[in-house]
Amino acid sequence: MEKLVFIGGGHAHLSCILNIEEFLELGMNVTVISPSEYLYYSGMGPGLLGGFYEPSECRFNIKGLVEQAGGEFIEEKVTQVDPENKVLTLESGTQIFYDIASFDVGSYIPSENLQIKESKVILVKPISNLVEARQEIKNLKSDQTVDVCVVGGGPSGTELAGNLWRTLSKHKLNFKITLITDDLLLSEHPIKIRKYALKSLKERGVEVKENQTVERIENNTIYLENNQTLQGDLIFLAIGTKPRNIFENSGIPTSSDSAMVVDKYLRSIKYPNVFGGGDCIEFEERKLDRVGVYAVRENPILLHNIKASIRKKPLKAFSPQKKYLLILNLGNRKGILWRGNLTYKGKLAFRLKNFIDKRFMKKYQLKR
The missing domain is CATH 3.50.50.60 (FAD/NAD(P)-binding domain)
Structure with a gap:
């Protein structure tokens, strides 16, 4: 056989x-x-x-x-x-x-491109890492202060920052989220999409540091090329x-x-x-x-x-x-949708993504 x-x-x-x-x-x-x-x-x-x-x-x-x-x-x-x-x-x-x-x-996630030493760094792949990260956030005390950094300004980093805002808010934590990207946020995507994502994150208090290259991460401190440093209790890598x-x-x-x-x-x-x-x-x-x-x-x-x-x-x-359809979940029940020159932002985009994703999941489940 x-x-x-x-x-x-x-x-x-x-x-x-x-x-x-x-x-x-x-x-x-x-x-x-x-x-x-x-x-x-x-x-x-x-x-x-x-x-x-x-x-x-x-x-x-x-x-x-x-x-x-x-x-x-x-x-x-x-x-x-x-x-x-x-x-x-x-x-x-x-x-x-x-x-x-x-x-x-x-x-x-090619983390070998970064010098990482004695730091809590969470790679966004495999997705099971995000399951563990969510549980770790759930275990934090409600009055605890936490600094969260997302390294990477592509679709993955953008979605992560928005959804971290939601889960940290939900658990009533004192927090600050910083997104660091070595280019512009969503630099390879339409300018309308970029501007809306930037506005959405900034309105919720997420600090976006554009054109900032991470040199190394050591003892939960992120060292940038311009000699700036950032403290991160939780550091997520979404660098492609x-x-x-x-x-x-x-x-x-x-x-x-x-x-x-x-x-x-x-x-x-x-x-x-x-x-x-x-x-x-x-x-x-x-x-x-x-x-x-x-x-x-x-x-x-x-x-x-x-x-x-x-x-x-x-x-x-x-x-x-x-041309293909892409929809980002921004973490506030709103999304950004685009396909070629078509762009749309708002609640309907989130609902459409939710519908498509759940339909896909349903197709490949065990028969009971």
């Missing part, structure tokens, strides 16, 4: 995991390897921190989905890939053989993401930042039995933003193409849209 192995229970693998029975019917032995039995939906992470959602509302039971469908789940991390011999090496040293493999191992270097020294062609290069069928450009999706791939035809919308849209393509590969039938090309 040939073996199909999914490495990572990421967003782009959800349709495949939900339809494991179809692979079994094709005579495949199916294994899913992931470092956690749960996958938290990153789009709901800031709202989870802000108290809009409970942890159980924001996660998929990957282990349960796999085993319910008759597949094998291994709670481990793949550390090496040998595509010539079709072998995966796990952190424990165990080796797993495959005939077809698909990778969706996501990305991480980088693909995991799982393909290093494997012979699988990768991009400059270690992502596996895939063709229009989401296959490795060198190994046609190796597929991939999500943040760990680089689309050969054109560079794509690493946003969840692409991982979600890769779902049906991976499902179709892996089945077609088994059947030796024609594959379907992935055609990523050039």
Whole structure:
């Protein structure tokens, strides 16, 4: 019996995991390897921190989905890939053989770019870190004073700052939130969006320090390039993401930042039995933003193409849209929405995001 192995229970693998029975019917032995039995939906992470959602509302039971469908789940991390011999090496040293493999191992916050010493620093990925941070805030005494810093001024940092305001206010804490970015807030997004986000945060007392580079973090003190220092009882890092270097020294062609290069069928450009999706791939035809919308849209393509590969039938090309909808949850039941030149701000944007996210979560839940 040939073996199909999914490495990572990421967003782009959800349709495949939900339809494991179809692979079994094709005579495949199916294994899913992931470092956690749960996958938290990153789009709901800031709202989870802000108290809009409970942890159980924001996660998929990957282990349960796999085993319910008759597949094998291994709670481990793949550390090496040998595509010539079709072998995966796990952190424990165990080796797993495959005939077809698909990778969706996501990305991480590259904290190695900062000097961090003896400080309480919370990386915004994995999302389970935000679950722990929320509990830590809940455990603080109501009259306690807390200085919170968010390093990073992209969508993630902006959402975090707004949702930290909500959860700290909810627990009646004395607090100050400072967001630090080495560029302008939301610098790569439309000026209308940037101005509204800046206004929204500042009106709630969040200090936004733009064009400020963090040199190092030591003893819970942030040292900036201009010799300023900031104290942080809680320091969140939202400084962008980088693909995991799982393909290093494997012979699988990768991009400059270690992502596996895939063709229009989401296959490795060198190994046609190796597929991939999500943040760990680089689309050969054109560079794509690493946003969840692409991982979600890769779902049906991976499902179709892996089945077609088994059947030796024609594959379907992935055609990523050039414009996509993005909505930020600002933590005050308001949101910012944009798609191309269309922008909107207000309560309706938050409600739309909430509806879309909950609908997505509902689609990939265990059958009762």
